[in-house]
Amino acid sequence: MKARAGASGRAAGLSGRGRAGEFSGERAVSGINPVISAGAGVEPPVLFPFSRAGFCFPEGENSASRRFKGTVKSVNSGQRRCDLRRLVDALPEDKIEAARRLLEILLVESGELLPEGLVERLSLIERIVDFLPDGVLAVDREGRVVVWNRAVEEMTGVRKEEVLGRGEYAYAVPFYGERRPILVNILLGNGKEWEQKYEKIERKGQVLIGEGFAPCAYGGRGLHFWTLAAPICDEEGNLLGAVQCIRDIGERKKMEDELRHWSTHDALTGLYNRAFFEEELRRLEKGRSFPVSIIVCDLDGLKVVNDALGHERGDELLRRAAKVVAGCVRGSDVVARVSGDEFAVILPQTDRKTAEEVVGRIIEAVERDNAQHPDFPLSVSLGAATAEDASRPLREVYAEADDAMYRDKLARGAEPHRAIVRVFKAALAEKDFVAEGHTERVKELACMLGKAVGLSRSNLDTLRLLADVHDVGKLGVPEHILFKPSALTGEEWEEVRCHPEVGYRIALSSPELAPVAELIRQHHERWNGRGYPRGLCGEEIHILSRILAIADAYDAMTSERPYRPALSHEEALEELKRCAGTQFDPRLVEIFVRLLSEKGET
Template identity: 35%
Template sequence: MKQHDQNFLLKRITKKKNTGAQAATMTPKVKKGWRRRPAEADYLEMMVEYNSEAMALLLKTAAGWVYCHNNWEHEKLTGYSQKAIRNQPLKTVLGEAYFKVYEKNADDCLKSGKTILFKAKACWNGQIRERMCRMTPVSGATQDYIVVTELNTTVIKDWMAKNHLATTRFDAMFQTHTATMLLIEPASGRIVEANPAALAFYGYSLEEITAMTIDQINTLSKAAVDALRHQALAGQQRYFLFPHRLKNGEIRMVDVHSSPLELDGQPYLFSVITDATEREQNAAALYQEKERYKTTMEAIHDGVITTDAKGSISTLNPAAEQACGWQCIEVLGKPFEAIFRICHEYTREPLTGLVAGVLADGQSIEITAPTVLFKKDGEMIPIETSIAPIRSQNGSIGGVVMVFRDITLSREKKRRIEYLSYHDELTGLYNRRFYEQYFSQKEIKLIHPMAFVMGDVNGLKMTNDVFGHTIGDLLLKDIARTLKRTAGARHQVIRWGGDEFMIVMPGSDLKDAEVLVRQIKEQLKDICINGTIEASVSFGMALKQSRDDEPGPVLKKAEEMMYQIKLLESKSMRGTTINALLAALDEKRSETKAHTLRLSDHVMKLAERLSLNVEAKNRLILLTMLHDIGKVGIPDHILGKPGRLTEEEWQIMQTHSEIGYRIAANVPELHVVTEEILHHHEKWDGSGYPSGLSGEKIPLNSRILAVVDAYDVMTHDQVYQPARSHEDAIRELRAQSGSQFDPRLVDRFIDQVSHW
């Protein structure tokens, strides 16, 4: 044997025998052998000596195979000691009937140079024993040996029986178990084996599924499947949740419990697969249900407080947090009544035991009494609330839920609605509905005497048309305040319609009504809107003399009287209103009365040249005075602007002719000039405003005024331009003749002014 082989054997033998912490114990013979340089046979003997199996050395001699050494295990098996067996032939040790099998296999082993395993019988200690024998050749420098290992076939058979039983049991379990099982090759992911349950689950035959890899079933990416498979092989992860595709294309969620194992020296992954689709669907449905619950709890405007079975707070939704001032984290787990105090709104008597009562009897309660809840800061809020038990699936009570609503705003809205039901929104006075409800009371109908006063605001329509409804509303509010203040708390002041008011005076006669009307008229003199609009109201009155008089007919008499007085006052009022408007216009516009006088002089002279009749001349004078009356409705900053108007400002300025038209339409005496006021800014070619009339469709007086007014404006200073010369004005009139102005009127006017 070579030296390094001998050293290897020494190390192997020493390691084999030294299984504990103590030093290896050697026989004196071995120790003695160590004192000199060991021979090849010594090493072989040492190898055999310290092996746990029954081993012996055979040596080939001229007489045949003989034993040269055996170990203690072999001695126990055969009954031959090391001394007794040395140089004994096979025939002697094994017996006449059995040695030839050993001899033949020894020859074959030596010849082939390979280990041989065979079954043989031998007669040892008077017993015939069947053994498995392993022969291994060992070639030395000078001679060859055979290492014989006797294997106990009884032990092997027992092991094989047990192994067969385990294999049979595993195979039975694999084939008959209802769980889906796969055996997978880790390197490639190839499915090596599948049990019948797997075939039924996936829908493949055994031939089909064993021709597939696991990534063809797993819908994750191949890279992800490979990575997770190697984690399972390394024992880093054993449980997985995967989406697997069945043969019919259906995707099922599965739990995969995968463990590495070794078969015939090869690593595999043994996977037990459970269909988790229904569980995952239920989990998803539960999650969605929780999300819906959470969303509902967050979105609902009512406060929601829940407790557990002991009455300790478990949740507050955002509305409850906002209403009571507590955050859920602050009160979680605390007793309900230690945090939330609920009392009767009027008596302040605490309402205790609400949660405990519901937990005890399992009955829902709705608190109908006026109730308040104390907030975190001690402030009280009125609430409407109900408390109900929370039941589990088996019917037991697991807690309560209290739903409450802060009714502060709803109360205010209710009061507002009730107020508006009986009050006029603009003036704050009672309305017709109040009148009907007031006289639906039997005791009110029996009151007598009772005076009814009806009032109608004069000129409200004109005010709205000229100055807008905002100014008209201010006028109505001022009148309403005056009526209410003067009438006092004893009498009921009602806004009857748009511009009509009524005063009901229980216990008063007509004299009392006359006194009240005089006082009101005196107070109305103090009203003046925008320094221009004065308040004027026509009043009528009637008396309910007996308890049998119905209020309707009495009211009608008061209304008829009011209209009679209004007819008498209206003409005077219209005149007053027009004069007030003209006075206001004079204050607002830059033109002077001299401008009006000059216009009047020019138009009358031109009218003479045109041979107009008296009626046309009178309308022309009236138009000259009132054509710009609509400018009372134009803001001062636009009327008095020294520079050029913006497009928006110019659009506003152009509305003055329509405003003037509406003013004149409200005064019967001015109806004759309404159309002429409306169209005095139209142009001959149709490019004027507001209607775009052209040519002779424009009223004659409007065309006359347009020429004369343009000349006078050009020859006198304006806020936006200085005066131009007479010659420049004439040239401009000629330039605009046929486009802006009537050519015939331009020629007549130039002829007229050239003789001045």
Template identity: 40%
Template sequence: MLQNTGYSKTEVTGISIAKFVHPDDKKRVIESHQKRIAGVETEKMYSVRVIKKDGNIMWVSINSARIEWEGKPAVLSFLHDITEAKILEEKVKQNEQFFRAVFEQSPSGIFMFDNNYIVTQCNNRLAQILNSSIEKIVGLNLKRLKYKEVIPYFDRALNGEEVIYEGPYYSTTGDSKIWIFIRIFPIKDEKDNIISGVGIVEDFTGFKETQKALTESKQRFSQIINFLPDPTFAIDKNGKVIMWNKEMEEITGIKSEEMLGKDNYEYALPFYGKKRPILINLVLNSKEDIEDNYISFQRTTQNTLIGESYSPKLDIYLWGKARPLYGVNGNIVGAIESIRDITTIKDTERKLTYQKKCFEALFKNSTDAIVFFDTNHRVIDINSRFTELFGYTSEECIGKDVDRLVANKENYLEARKLTETVFKGNMVETQSVRYNKEGKPIDVRIKSVLVVVNGEVVGGYGIYSDIREQKKYERKLKILSIHDQLTGLYNRTYYEQIIENLSHSNQFPITIVSTDMDGLKLVNDTLGHSKGDEILKNYAKVLKRSVRQSDILARIGGDEFVIILPYTDEESGEKVLKRIRENIKDYNKKHPRLQLHISMGIATASNKGVSILETYKKADDLMYRDKLQRRKSARSQIISTLMAALTERDYITSGHVKRVKKLSIILGEKLNLSSKQLSDLTLLAEFHDLGKVGIPDKILFKEGPLTEEEWEIMRQHPEKGYRIAMSSPDLSGVADLILKHHERWDGNGYPLGLKGLEIPIECRILSIVDAYDAMTSERPYSRKKSKEEAIEELKRCSGSQFDPKLVKIFLDIIGDNN
């Protein structure tokens, strides 16, 4: 134990043990020592830290007991190095020294003699008692002693008796008489044959003192054996158990008196359920084949064996350490083994092994790039994802500075600082840019943590997540957050930010143009939102061509746009408006089917004293004034454009419109309609199919019958036509007629399901005339019928689809008019 601390005997003799104990444990050691001296019950065993000479810490367990030493209370303490499990070897060594000390330093004189009464061995104490020397005593023939009274006792001992002689005895020189106490007993071999004798001699004068010393010696020996912290037993050379301590009793449930003297591997039964050689036997017989019975096995110096095994009887894992026992002549006289329950340790090892395998699997198969580096920032290992992300192989990375590996000159210091932060005990999590083998930048999320083993920092992990797609998406989101997705112009959010910023800028004068698309709702309702979106995008392109690159264009509503012109006075702003209108005119010439109609207003903030927000409101008011002036003509132009579009789609032919108008007026006049009704009937005949401009071509020109879903779309055209007509002052008067022109006499029409006379007469007239002309004309979805076939169809549908009275009158008209 002392050797393990690094101190010499001279350095510790006379020094309090507390000096060598760790400061945090001194109080505990002192209190335990004081309680032992005072005879107060205290803990049987405890552990403390001892500071070795080299400054390192060593853990030891201390077993203490109160004893009487030279008439005074004292504490006998046993310290166990539980760090390296070496205490057992030291204890065995102490036992050997103890037995030698008992012989050499015993207060009793001890001698051994053979069957020929020749003294073979004695100690110094005997020479002192007899006032002689070891040299003179060894070899002495006991039969020739001058004091003849004691000789018969040797005879009896060699005959098998244990005898005691008390009385006077003359020294070997014969010049002095002493009173002695001699205990003589035989020594037998395994066959119970007497081979020698032993005599223990006490100076009778000091008998009580000697007896007390012997008692104390036995007590100390018992304490040494029983205070060993590990279960320990010993066998002699013949395999008989000669020691079985209390810890062995506890772990096996077998008392020492039951086990002492047993042989034939009896001591293996409590652990393995059968008699078989174990570690302790291999010490005495190296030819024993027992290594396969151990999970692990090793042979250290000084013939010490260490092994791990499983005890099926106790269902625990055992660690064992065995070594020889040496006699006074250095001969092996037996063996000793200490064992320890390591089930908890093995369970922990299994868990650690499992965790290690799991970690290795995560390390190798992680979707993140991972690098393991040491405390000098040198790469120890990388996973395959690291190679994929940065392009380096494992061979190219090992031993390299991790920060220089994936950082360039510009961000090396930043990378180095992150690594140093980790070694200060902080977890790192951030986003940055690192570079691959080719020097290309990679957006990464970086996490880094310390790797600590047994309380010691051995390195760290760097984890790099590829976030290039995320960054790309974030940049896109940033653009989308301030841009209108449809037109690519700035959106209202950006507009409001820029208005606020410009209020505090030095970019005055600032001119603002407010502009609005006219008739967008009408286009959306009739042609669909896709056409409306197309117009908005085209207008955005016209605006971009009309302003400077430094000017700000924003779409702030469905059809509302704002142009902000920094460093622009009112006169320059008017030139911009003129340029926009010219570009609109050019566009409309190139796109007659879907023209742009806009309203604009302009206002200027000449200096910081003029509110930018108020300037915008002024421009917006002027834009609405412009819209009011243009509204009528704009809507008329849009409706004309829609009708032209319908005509261009070859759905409405001029011949069809003329024929329907003519026949409708003839029938109306026959019915004596008023001039207003005849005027409305004329408009209805011309514009009743206006809503079909919003019906897709694939439905409008489909050859063959329509599906139910397609009919649902087709049936929407009266409502679309109604909304278009309501937006035009010229057609608003017939909007209701356009809505109802597909109602049926029997109530099965659409969209309102009107019946009989609930249907306006203009609509009843149109339905008959339109049906007749449709049947007698070429259409994509039906063949042309003859006049006779058309008349028969009108008759068949009279009273269901058509007003029967009007059908009769109409048939009379077409019968007279070819």
């Protein structure tokens, strides 16, 4: 059923429910039936949401009426075409189909034939455009705004009532803070020189696609956007205007920036990574930044800290070292983590003398940091080298600095050992794996016996280091086993018997402790071959391990343990003598007992 609007300007509904709506001369709805009122959520009088001169991109009112008449005929003949549909067709592909399914509405003035149900769906097109997640705006051929959806309102803070019908680039102000062409204007042939203002821009047929940044959007927070502009044409291909879709890609840009950042930075320390370091070397070789100096910094004992105390403690050392080194150089210098325990610094326009001064500053900064962390100190080895001009590849300079670092490590002798020992002592004490003062007492007793049997100074130094770290393997034994007050089960004994092997692996992983790794593994072997872990006997066991075993056993017997009280000095000596020839080297026990008797231990 169809009806024609009367002379009074009324448009009759076709559902048989009576009057659908009445339009005043100003296109205000003066009457509306219950179906439309409920569906659109409005009561008269209300301004008609879409003017002919708005969505139809007219050259004038008369041409708008002519096009509407032709459109109505097309709809009635089943072709379902309208100027609004051209607007939807110009949207990005991922939005078109949803809009097309809902776009079954024509805007007409009174006196035209209306298809059944048209008026009831009058507000759908506004809702379609308004609730698209992307911003949608459109201008006519003269650059006047005819569409401004809710997403654009949110981006700009400007309501559509304030901007519809405005031209002369006023709509660019809430995006850019100035009147300037935007993509729809460029598409229409205005302001082509503004293309360079976009980060990316490309033309695909009649469509322009770009990316850019609008600094004034979102109240000055700014908007990273992807945008598409497409022409709006009539059935004959005449240009009526253009539509622009604006998509907020802030989260995508943030993710891209993060990916770009972490492609050149170390995730743990925040410093540059090896790839960026090498790229910077290649770049500087072609530049004018000579002299260029390079400093290499190695974090002593990191692997053994990781193995013994866990990677969390090792990571703590790395972050502290990174902060110390970065704090000693200029912001323009490159500080990179180039391997697990090694940092490198590139110092452009820096001669050798200045580079050595930087090395000195790093050493002082490490000392200040260690004063704040006495139980978990940093120990670093440093080397520097300089290229005075471009005649030397910077890779060679880097290798020279690395060699200098290793020479520094050797020259510092026992200093790296002492730093690692302090770390282990603190860790063992923190977990209460050994009685207070146990390590120092064992070291004193072992050195007393070592001197008595004529050990060299070098062997005595090794014996001291062994005494300091012989218990490191206990860090791998669960606390509930070490401190169990009752007898251990067979499985628990197996856990305990593994600690010399664990200590061996820990020490072997560190250049500083490697000299005592095998000695740690042997310190629970027995003279009669019934010890662990390998069942060595007699002089197969290193003399330093045999000495340590006696000193360790004596101090253990005279110290209180969770599972037994302490023995007296005399009781401990008697036990040593009883086990001489089975557990201990009998000759060494004899000398040890005599020394303690002469010393008058009580």
